[in-house]
Amino acid sequence: MHSEPLIYEADGREMRGRLYFRPGTQAQAGVLVFPEAFGLGEPTHSRAARLAALGYVALACDLHGEARVVDDLDSALALLQPLFDDTSRMRARGLPALQALTARGEVDATRVAAIGFCFPMPLELARAGAALKAVVGFHTELNTTAPRSDARAIKARVLVCVGADDPFIPPAHRADFETEMRDAGVDWQMHLYGGTAHSFTNPDAAKRGRPDAIRYSAAADARSWAAMLGLFDETLAAPAGA
Secondary structure, rough: OOOEEEEEEOOOEEEEEEEEOOOOOOHHHHHHHEEOOOOOOOOOOOHHHHHOOOEEEEOOOOOOOOHHHHHHHHHHHHHHHHHHHHHHHHHHEEEEEEEEHHOOOEEEEEEEEEEEEEEOOHHHHHOOOOOOEEEEEEEEOOOOOOOHHHHOOOOOOOEEEEEEEOOOOOHHHHHHEEEHHHHHHHOEEEEEEEEOOOOOOOOOHHOOOOOOEEOOOOHHHHHHHHHHHHHHHHHOOOOOOO
16 A cells, blocks of 8 residues: 655645555545544544555545644644634635545546544535535534535535434434435435444544543444445445446
8 A cells, every 4th residue: 555645735724634545557436534623643544544455545634734633622622613613714624635635646536535533524525515425424513604505515425423422412413414414405324323422433532531422432433434335335436347
């Protein structure tokens, strides 16, 4: 497998992502991998590498700029609050990653997906009408400050994977999201995992010291990843004869 830095500009800052792929002669489907609120750390690189091993061209995306990682949750959320408050800024930080990925010759720009953990960048890119085949959110915030009508621009199939006991994504948020998707006629799925809290895909979640709210679940991690791959099989497969 090959990996290399991929630097691009977004929201007035230098974004230092990393591209992972298996060299070949044909363009492959691409996947944007957006990190948790903490930024572009090892979990994001690991996920991108796993996708590359499966034949995708995966971009581990920067979130804060200059590949900054912020270990304290409250500090990370404070840095991101302006993006939550203004979805146009959130989209301005994410869309250049899509442009950088699809500009690569290794990528079939007609077959691209975006996934994200905790931070809702993939959902906002979809609401912006980005040319994505699929978006997947793992324990991701579902609410948006954008107009509800924006969901009508969604072209992607949408999958969100949520812990039933996640205090950051309560039942009211799930219900609002369901209404938003239904009213917009989106092809969407929500997978709910019982006995599961926030950050269930992160093996280091225990170091946050908040097991009632933030904890790893090997079962939910595996099941949600399998659900994502199933969606990719439906949406990112090469055309017959390609």
